[in-house]
Amino acid sequence: MATPIMLVTLQEAKDHLRIDEDDGDPDLTLKIQGASAALLSYIQGSRDLIVNSAGELIEETNELSRMKSALLVLLGYMDRNRGGEDGEKLSQGNLPFAVTMLIYDLRQPSVV
Known part of the structure; x- marks a missing residue:
């Protein structure tokens, strides 16, 4: 079984969340x-x-830096909303705006 990918380290996340x-x-x-x-x-x-x-991870790229920033923002959101209290503010399948604004132009939807 493959190890799950972590865009940030545990320590980076702990530092961000204080x-x-x-x-x-x-x-x-x-x-x-x-x-x-x-x-x-x-x-x-x-x-x-x-x-x-x-x-x-492909280190030292602008794209990875942006993904790391987006992940830290998303972790902050998840930390503040442990029980999904703000779930009604998001439509299913969407990420918070503060997350997508960092990576939106990286999105290349796959056509099925």
Whole structure:
């Protein structure tokens, strides 16, 4: 089984969210993995600008920096809305505006 892709490290996420304790690390790791998958799914056809064929991040690119920023914003949203309290503000399948504004032009929808 492949290791889930994490666009940011656990420490980067903890620094952004200003978390000092380690108690919530497993939960935060799951959120990083889930949010990473959601963002990679959102950009669809541009995924190869972020992740190579081996599933490794393509470091030091503008695209990866933007994805990392978007992921940190999304983690902040997820942290503030642990129970989906703001769910009615988003339509199903959409990401918060602050997230998409960072990566919208990377989105290349796949035609099925």
